[in-house]
Amino acid sequence: MLRHDVPASIVVFLVALPLSLGIAVASGAPILAGLIAAIVGGIVAGAVGGSPLLASGPAAGLTVVVAELVAKFGWKVTTAITVGAGILQILFGLSRIARAALAISPIVVHAMLAGIGITIALQQVHVLLGGTSSSTVWANITGLPSQIVHAQPGAVLIGGIVIVTMLLWKRLPPKWSRIPAPLVAIVLATVVSLVLPLDVKRIAIDGSLFDAIALPTLPDGQWSGFVTGVLTIALIASVESLLSAVAVDKMHKGRKSDLDRELIGQGAANTVSGLLGGLPVTGVIVRSATNVAAGAKSRASAILHGVWLLLFSVFLVGLVEKIPYAALAGLLIMIGVALVKLAHIRLAHRTGDLVVYVVTVLGVMFLNLLEGVVIGLLVAIALMVWRVVRSTVHAEPIEAVTASGVEPGTVRRWRVSIEGTCTFLSLPRLTRALAAVPPGVDVNLELTVDFLDHACCEVIEEWVERHQASGGTVVVDEIGTHAMAAAVSAPPKRHPVATLARGLAPWGATQQGSGPAGDDHTGTDTEACRPVMDGIAQYHRSHAPLLRVHLDRLGGGQNPHALFLACADSRVVPNVITGSGPGDLFTVRNVGNLVPEAQADTSMEAALTFAVEELDVAAVIVCGHSGCGAMGALLDNGAVGSPVGAWIAHAEPSKLAHGDGHPVARAAAEAGFDERDQLGMVNVALQMRTLRHHPLTGRAHAEGRVEIIGLFFDIASGRVLRVTDTGIDYLDPDGATAPRAR
Incomplete structure (x- = not known):
């Protein structure tokens, strides 16, 4: 598998590198904290997690929360919050509640990400214009006109190069688009900033990767805020990781994710990342989708991408100091805009959930992420209750x-x-x-x-x-x-x-x-006529309006799929037991569902000829049933000398086969069916044999134009069984183990 995983890991590394740097900037964290989180996410979450192709690292979905925590507690306390969130995630995984996290309304999750994306974009627009962003969305909005007036041309040019490159890169031929657009955009903007005499602010790194490693610090007071931060990071990171794992499962045909184990893996990664001074870690859908598209086959790809990030951070981290802040701002603006998906807005509009989407977005933007999500969930629940009781x-x-x-x-x-x-x-x-x-x-x-x-x-x-x-x-x-x-x-x-x-x-x-x-007609009907008229009235009220659209297509003629030969017993309703409707079955019924030898019954000959030659049916189905009166009369030698006796004489071969121990009879006896029902199943098997030897249906069957099928309807249990030449098969999954109802 390494021949697939090594190239895929390099592609994911190239995608993760600029994203990790940009997310660290947007979070207000040290630059190297993004690389630490990316390394730990790749190696620890990749090795321990339950989703082999899920690539983990710092995610845009947590930038707003982390930025608020850094502003409130400072960086070292924020890393302690990350450690606490990781421990809580491990407990979530051990308690096996991962599936419960997926109960959050997808509309709320989509809106949460959109609110985060808009917040990031509004913050980074100020950086792209050469200024600094404010801590609140409202301040960023109101301060934007002044920032535009005092924009720095060099920063605007560099940020614009990143945005234009990423937009145009998607339109290039596939052989070019395989190279990650974020990497190309950052490299190109950095080169331009070095070649041209531009006065732009660049990333500053204080020391090496090992210098950035620092133990977390507990807060001095404000414990309620600390606990809230732990819970917020744990919940959002868990939900985002689980949703990403489910999405990745849909992208490939390999083994599905163990979501509880994935929570443990994400918790372990967050615990380690926090202890080393890194950002919070989640499963990231952008990296994961890249991993799958690049041909990864196992968790080795995710682990190796973390190894490449580690090697880069140790030996080549000096290159990061050449990158202008405006370039990362352009990248973050594109990331933020990408979180607002028109498809999600259209879905919310179609499903009537647009109010939930809008309320959640506004809550995330103007309050905070946790309060916005809670308000969105409350609105979603209220809307659901209103729909349920309405x-x-x-x-x-x-x-x-x-x-x-x-x-x-x-x-x-x-x-x-x-x-x-x-x-x-x-x-x-x-x-x-x-x-x-x-x-x-x-x-x-x-x-x-x-x-x-x-x-x-x-x-x-x-x-x-x-x-x-x-x-x-x-x-x-x-x-x-x-x-x-x-x-x-x-x-x-x-x-x-x-x-x-x-x-x-x-x-x-x-x-x-x-x-x-209850009288829905003229009132002049006799008692014999009343049930029919009442049934017709009910049909016109209930079923006719629903069937008209289908019946309209059948007005010009029929094209049934199968000829269905059933017993005339009133308890057998072919369309009910086959789940079919008008136009599906060409139905022929007689006492005992019999097929006389060729030319012995002109009615049956006409039906077979019309169905096979004119209607070109694909199947001929013979269906017997339990408690068949014809089979009972055949066993008891009843109805002799009557028209019924003359007709059921065509089933004498079935009686002889039953007496000789036909394999279908033995299978029916083992399943608990009585002698009459055993004969009924044997009779179906012999009528199938007659059809295969019939001059018309036999030829069509030999040519592959018609399939001959045997069924048996057990009235007492409501189950339909398949009858073959050698036995019976239960078509109901529970039929073989459940006792027969009597």
Whole structure:
């Protein structure tokens, strides 16, 4: 792997060098503190951490916090805070709470980085203009006009060279863009500053790398601020590192990160960096993305980039003193601007989280980073709560529709739709909408809610009674996951399975208690007709609007994927058990899902010919089911002399195969199926054999145009099994271990 990791480590080193220097300047820390943190981050975090390709070092995301701590406590106390943050991160990792740190809203994290980026850019604009930055964003904004007036041309030129170079470097061909743009920009600006007679301020280093190493110092008082600083550094460094590790995992196909171990590695790096007088360390996405793109294969690349930084700091650190401050200011402005991503702003706008983004950015800029993030999280939580408890209630008249179209102004029915989470907080909106419905009219009440408390349920029930007393009718259509009956029978809770019951359950489960209030048609239907008419009415209210966009595409003809041969049993619904919709299956049903020998049944021959030759289906599926009456009659020699007996005689070969110990029968018996269901599965296997020997489907199967598949629907458990020539396979992952429901 070293043949990949060594070149990658050199590329990462070239990226990390100028960034580390610039971040140290922006943080108000000694220049060499940035190099110390970069060395420790590469070697310690690279060796101990749980994300092999994550490159660590000083990060722009902590510059604002570190600058505030340096101004408040001084540099040596700030290094003690870094040590404390590192120890706390190690405890985080040992307690295995890394995943919990990812629960922070991404919008808040994006906004935090954007606020930091704007703050850095505003600070460094003053340095690029030849001046010094202030400690607050507001002071930097108000002082900018005066700084522009007194700008130093030499500093502006050098900083401008860095910015222009970095902007143009991205447009060069790939063979050039592989060289890190920050390095090229800093080298070019430094050379220009040395060649031209420019009066610019340059970086000053007091002593060597070893002279910069100093033990931290504890504060003399202000312990609450010290503890707050430790917590702030630990939390932000942890979140940024974990998010970077997750992002790096998405960039490559190697082993995924151990996030708890990564926290331990980051904590160890921060502890060592603080003890040696370095900046705080985090996983850095810019370096890590460069590491992956450069072809790194293991943690050796991250470790080696720290080694190259160490060698440079020991033997070539004098070169750093040639770099103008304005050049680093231009680099930091580009870094700060890069933290404000238009994609994140567009995402916040699309998802309705723009207020969270803006509030967090402003909080980070004008208060401080910790308070800004906390305020952003509170706004995000408040927005989430508002969305969760919010419900939408509409009441509108429905114009009458005849064969000639809509009759404007003719209202025969009203629709009241209630969507979302319906709690007592929705009562004002709910009562206002219900009051808008005129008395005596017919009403469809569509309840599409995932949560309904007893307060709203009582209001709806009382209104239904009053409206019916006025001569009107009300059809309550419970489309959502929560039923009204559940709201008063137990504490309110969500019912994720309820949608299935009301959307796919038999008439008996959805039409209970139908009467004048539930009558949605003419009222002249007989009792035999009523379930059908009620079901059609429910279809028009609930499903037709959702299906129209799909049915419109099918208006010109069908193109089904498969011919589905199922038993005529009413308990088997092909589209339900296959999760398919209109246009997916060409369905043929008969008693016992049988395929008679060729030419023995013209109906089956016509169906096979049309499906294979005209519709060009890709599969022919034979589906049996448990408790099949045809199989029971076949076992008991029943229905002899009747049309049913004559038909199921086509399944005699299945009975013989079952009696001879067919392997499918043995597999079914081992799975706990009774004799009738064993015969049903054997029957599916033999119908598949018949299809493979059929003149039409057999030829299509041999040519690879049609696949022949066997299924078995176990009604008691609701599971679908695959039937082969030699056995059965559970398609439900839990089916092989769960007992059969009886």
